[in-house]
Amino acid sequence: MSASTDLGTLTDFFDRYGVALTAGDLPALAGCYALPGLVVSDTYSFAFSTPAAVTLSFVGAAPDYQERELIAAHALIEDVQQVSALLTMVAVEWEFLDSSGGRVPGERYRYLLRATETGPLICTVVRVG
Incomplete structure (x- = not known):
């Protein structure tokens, strides 16, 4: 097993993530994260160590997307860097x-993904720009 820099694999992963995000599918979103995980922005950081904690962090997102009438999310992959054998x-x-x-x-984000037997999982999310 090694870190994936294959655009097809990464696109498939972010497509599933985007569908879960706009559909408000909290269990599917939680399934996209490695545990423990970390989210970092200019004004806050938080760590999570359970699927329930990931789910709670997204509870407000689905109503926000519905209010803004956003029905689909597409990840435009701008850059991919292999950090280590699995990251x-x-x-x-x-x-x-x-x-x-x-x-x-x-918005723009950087995702640190870990390769697993079932595919990539998000370890860390950094909001940029």
């Missing part, structure tokens, strides 16, 4: 689609 850093800009078919620019 890959992926720079992503999220682009959303609203209910009228319009594109809505999203």
Whole structure:
């Protein structure tokens, strides 16, 4: 097993993540994370060590997406760097689609992914820009 820099594998992973995000599928979102994990931004950081903690961190996201009428999320992979044998850093800009078919620019993140037997999992999320 080794860190994936294959764009097909990474695109599939972020496609599943984006579907779970906009659908509010909290168990599927939690399943995208390695434990323990970390989220970092300019104003806060938090760690989580259980699927329930990951789920709680996304509870407010689904209503926000519904209120903004965002129906799909697409990860534009900007950069991929193999960090170690099992870790890959992926720079992503999220682009959303609203209910009228319009594109809505999203935010940029860096995801540190760990290779596992079942595919990549998110270890750390850093909000950038």
